[in-house]
Amino acid sequence: MKGLFRPTSLKRMVFFLIADLILSGVTLYLAYLLRFNFQIPEEFLDSFWLTYGVITGAKVFFLFMLKNYFIIWRFFSFYDARNIFKAHILAYMFFIVIYLVFKEYFTPFPRSVIIIDFFLSLIFIGGLRGVKRFITEGRRQYSMKPTLIIGVNSKTNTIIQSALKEEIDYYPAAIISTEEDEKMADGYINNVKVFDMSALTTIIEKKNISAAILTEKLAQNELKHLVDRLNKAGVTEIKQVKILGSEHEKLENLSIEDLLARHPKDLDLDTISSFVKDKSILITGAGGSIGSEIARQCQKFEASSLILVDNSEYNLYQIGEQIENAKLKLLSVTDKKNLEAVFKEAKPQIVIHAAAYKHVPICEENQEMAVLNNVLGSKNVIDLSIENGVEKVVVISTDKAVRPTNVMGATKRVTELYANNVDAKGTEIVAVRFGNVLGSSGSVIPKFKQQIEAGGPVTVTHPDITRYFMLISEACQLVLQTAAIAKGGELFILDMGEAVKIAELAQQMIRLYGKEDEVEIAFTGLRPGEKLYEELLLDESEQETQYSSIFISKPTQYEISKLTQDIEVLLEAEDKVKALQKIVPEYIRNIHI
Known part of the structure; x- marks a missing residue:
């Protein structure tokens, strides 16, 4: 029985058709009554049914042609009302033509009835289509x-x-x-x-x-x-x-992610699967934006075991809730002794090093910890991987390592240099450099969302500042794909597409929220160490791979014994900037390109 009363196109059309046939008869007869003051002479009724047939047939035809029989009751609009008016004009014009051609068949005929019926029909037929909408809207607390x-x-x-x-x-x-x-x-x-x-x-x-x-x-x-x-x-x-x-x-x-996301056309899921499947994989920084997504991807591609390392209990708990049977190790990569114990126990075949302090202003304020975590921590991971015969190590780097203007970028550049120049023995070590990922912790998009929802203003450091963006999932898949084709010693660069102006990003987000008249953009000035734009290459010496989204940059040669000594000096130095500049001469602090 429930299905019997469910609205369908056919039921709606039949209802309107029958209703129009009845209403057209009622309005025509009422027009006659009004014309003759409710006392219709009998001779004028002789042509009533002929008149009814011609007018009603014409109305039904034109209403059908204008798709008025397919209106959904509660969606009746001014546009549909206008079509009813058009159908009536055409129908009554048609009747007038028929009347003038075949006048003898209608005689006697009160011509003023046509005018009266025209308006009555518009009111009755239009009103029928509108009444359901008004009733429905009255019942509902919100309008569709x-x-x-x-x-x-x-x-x-x-x-x-x-x-x-x-x-x-x-x-x-x-x-x-x-x-x-x-x-x-x-x-x-x-x-x-x-x-x-x-x-x-x-x-x-x-x-x-x-x-x-x-x-x-x-x-x-x-x-x-x-x-x-x-x-x-x-x-x-x-x-x-x-x-x-x-x-x-x-x-x-x-979402703004849908508008900005660069979707690589050369993701090779088979290559990723063959690289990850049945492998024991250790991921540092596994609770962060990149590390957690890589962990999820490794689970998806059926790694035999996952060892997740992070120094944040909360982050480690969060990713542990998502990945069953993962081994959760709460420690810092700077703690070499405990990290070594993890390597001995887990015996990973692949290590993906994503642990790093990444927020530029925080690293500028906490240079000692930034150097300790990003440089010493990375060195520990790489050294222990070599000592324990890990097959492949993937070091996550950043576009901020190119001609760095901040401590964070300079520390990541030191890590690249160490990864590319260390005596890897049988371990293949590669670094992968890419830009911002959409929606990661601390990125501009979550920040802008909060500011817009709070009524603004949306803060942008500079009108011309630009950044590269990629979806986290796709960036991480490309990282795994890159690792699969790596031979060791390479510095890979992921194609991030076109750089996006942050001010335009803010404007687009404000428009998506429909708050153009409510939320303003405020420019606050570049922060210490912040660039106007990021780069992915030091020079134009990149080499193409079999994938259009992955390039190889020629690694910078740095004698490893000297680099190791310079890193030791860096770790002990009071002036971290000066010590970083010795290793990374292109690092110029606070110069905005």
């Missing part, structure tokens, strides 16, 4: 939002069905086809019309669109262009289908 669906596919139909069942707070007012499905324009899905992308702005204005739902995965440049068009047209609430076609289907806000 007129929504544009972008993309023509099975998900589009599911969204419309969800709206009909009132499972979502959006109703589909129109569908926009993308380039891939542009041939669908002027068609209908569940009686919602499909328009070409060129009509986007017009449809938003005409149908009072306040939200958009993306049902297709678009290329990043297409997505950015589309979002810009939607924002300019006043649509700031943009949703996308994350999971669909199951009991867990849901809509999620389009």
